[in-house]
Amino acid sequence: MRVYCRECGSKGRITKTNRLSRDYTELYCQCNDAECGHTWVASFGYRHSLSPSAKTTSQMAFHLARALPPGAQQDLLRELEGAR
Ligand SMILES: [Zn+2]
CATH class of the missing domain: 2.30.30 (SH3 type barrels.)
Known part of the structure; x- marks a missing residue:
């Protein structure tokens, strides 16, 4: 700098x-x-982000998925597999 x-x-x-x-x-x-x-x-x-950190978004998704009840976690996994 x-x-x-x-x-x-x-x-x-x-x-x-x-x-x-x-x-x-x-x-x-x-x-x-x-x-x-x-x-x-x-x-x-720091002023503002131009694109979000991949680390932040994947960590957020992981924590959200972990907070789901077990049945909903299985549904999510099936949906993700289907989306590939
Ligand atoms: Zn000077």
């Missing part, structure tokens, strides 16, 4: 990250230009 100093436009570097939650991280940054010396905090965060 590339960061730029807002004061002089030079490249900066991330010196420390502080993950405040699963979706939000603070980035402590420092300007690479020694004559500038600007340091700042930027943020990096």
Whole structure:
């Protein structure tokens, strides 16, 4: 990830990250230009998904199927076999 100093436009570097939650991280940054010396905090965060995680959807399906009564689980298996 590339960061730029807002004061002089030079490249900066991330010196420390502080993950405040699963979706939000603070980035402590420092300007690479020694004559500038600007340091700042930027943020990096999750906004929204473009397509769902395959891990999430299969895990969700597994837990839903497991919550079904045994008879309904067999019906679901038969339906899935029939759908192939
Ligand atoms: Zn700078």
